[in-house]
Structures are given as structure tokens and as C-alpha cells.
Amino acid sequence: MIKVITPVGTSVFENYIKENDNVIFRNAYIPIKENKYRADDLNKENDRRKVIENTLNEKWFRNNINASAEIKSLIKLKEQLQEDFDIYLLYSDTAISRLAAEILQRAITYYESLKKSEIRIQKIEELQIWNKEEFIKGMTNLVRTINNIAKGYWENIIINITGGYKATIPYLTLLGQINRCSIYYIFEDTDTLIKIPYLPIDIKWDLFDEYWEYIEKVEHPKIHPKDDLPYFFLENFKPLLIEEKINGKTYVSLNPLGEILWEKYKSRYFIFYAPQDVYEDIEKQAYIREIITTKFYKKEIRENKTQTKNNHRVYDDGNNPYRIFYFEKDDKIYIYKTFESHNNYEDYLNKYPFDDNLKNKIIRTSKLYKKEVKNV
Secondary structure, three states: OEEEEEEOOOHHHHHHHHHOOOHHHHHHHHHHHHOOOOHHHHHHOHHHHHHHHHHOOHHHHOOOHHHOHHHHHHHHHHHHHOOOEEEEEEEOOOHHHHHHHHHHHHHHHHOOOOOOOEEEEEEOOOOOOOOHHHHHHHHHHHHHHHHHHHOOOHHHEEEEOOOOOHHHHHHHHHHHHHHOOEEEEEOOOOOOEEEOOOOOOOOOHHHHHHHHHHHHHHOOOOOEEHHHOOHHHHHHOHHHEEEEEEOOEEEEEEOHHHHHHHHHHHOOEEEEEEEHHHHHHHHHOHHHHHHHHHHHOOHHHHHHOEEEEOOEEEEEOOOOOOEEEEEEEOOEEEEEEEEOOHHHHHHHHHHOOOOHHHHHHHHHHEEEEEEEOOOO
């Protein structure tokens, strides 16, 4: 199953207007488009929404490959690849993009070649083009969303850059290039589907090796006081950082390009927090280290093998005595106990229930660590 990620634009509306002199439709569409409504504001536009949805009905879409750029490109991709699709329609934080995504989610099923596809829609918070600073945050959210969809399996990802804001194309192209996934584009006025070729990109990962602990402090959505970061980090990573002032104080975070490169770097490592004594135990536990670097670091495996016992979140590796106690907070993973002995594990589990006091102590005493992962 190939996951096809498709940003959503407004071509479904514009293409209808090109072919139809429908004043009622235009009067419903233009205010939603031009009044800078956010995605959630669509809930206040029920009357206009009904006019648009009733007009763009099954009859309009049926056998109409040119109904929208997204539909045309998806059909052409299907013809070329002959694979089953998981389609992700990503819409901006605007009412008009949300409406387009909801209409397209239904309309795609009208096309014979696409009707068996799984179709999901998802909002990208803060992505709009009215405010430059907010656009950068929205673009970073878009990058994170795509990374979460890919889950590291980029060979099964296609980024379809035909729809959506043109301003996102450079970032999405670089995201695809860095992760070696397929990127496609179709010129709407033609039937030509273009695959963007891979380019040789050489990234100096040694800088990430040197400064990774500081990068972790500023990865989206976190911000960090600029004064607390070393000069050489700020200088070397200046192209990957953005600054913002809050109450007169300057804070730093990763920009979209920084997020792309940081996520790629992190794919080589498992980054986690642990008290120092726990990390020292892990260093002595060969089987636990092997589990962490081959299985535990993968979210889907970790969640599938986790059980709640005495309020603890326990990774149970299966038919063996190996157990990892952990919790997640603010996108950080805290490992606070590991066992290679079943008796020791049972003893700890029964004696020490997990509560807020223990959790806060772990957070307070933990340090940041990383382990190089093994993609097996």
C-alpha cells in the first residue's frame, strides 16, 4: 500500500467557475475564500457551504478528470503505478482549503480507479499565507505531519505537490530529496505527470553530532531562550533557526528546513531521557540495548508491546524476561527502569506503584541520551 500525500488547494472551485457561469455559486465561494477565514470558521458558514457542496455534486465529478488538480494527479498516478493507495489530503488552516478537502474526500470515491483507496483528511495548524511568521510555523507543522505519516518508511511514500500553496513546494521537494521518497507533479493544463529526480545532496551530519543536544532543545514546537544557547551553535545553525520575541525576550526554534534535517538525523538515533543510574544499567544490559535499538525506538512496535501494570507503562518484549519501564511527556520518552531478570521485575512492579511523585522525580533527575538504531 502506497501512501500518497497530497496538499489541497482551491482548484476544485476555480475549475468549476471556469466552466460555469453560476452567480449563486460564485457568491457563496468568494466570501469564504477572500475573508481570511480559518479552518474552524467554516462551521459558521453553513448556508454558503451547502450551496457549494450541492453544486459540486456527484454529477459534476463523474467522469470529469479535470474537476481538480488533486483528482487529476491522483488518477494519473494510479494509471502509472497500478498500486493501491492510502490518500492523505492535507489542508491548510483556512476555511476554503478545509471545504475543498472535505468535498474531495467524498468525490475521489466517484472515480473507478480510486474508489478503493483509503482517504484521510488532516488540517495543518497555522498553515496560511497571510502572515509570514505564522506561515513558517505552519510549514514546520506540515513537515512534522508528513514525518508522522511516513513513520520512517519513506519507500512507501509519494509526495504529490500538484495541489496546495506553491510556497510549500521548495520545502516539500527538499523533504522528499532528503528522505529519498518519490515526488510527483502534474501540469494541470496537460496530462504530463512529472517525477522529480533525486539529486546528490551532501549534508554535514558531523555538526548535528556535535550540537544535537542543543537542537533537541529548539525542535518544534519547543522554543528556547537565545541567551541560554552557545554562540557557536547559534552561528553554525543560523540558516536552520528562527527567532521570535516574547515579552521582550528572544527565543529560538527550528525553522522548516531545520525540522527536515533534524528529523532525518533523528531517524539514525533513538533519543530519550533517563536518570544517569538507569542509563548506566542499560549500558550493562546487552539484551535491553538490543531491544531499544531494534524495536523499542519504533513507535508502532513500542505501543503494541506496552501494557499498563500498577500504573506503570511497561514494554513487554514477549516470551522472555526483558522489560522496560517508560512514559512519554511533551514528545519526550523517559526510560526509568529496565530489567533482564523476571524476579527483579516483579519485585519492583509490586513494591513501587507509579504516581506523580515518582514521575516528577524521574523528569527532574533525567538527562538526555541517544543510541544509534539498527534498521532491521
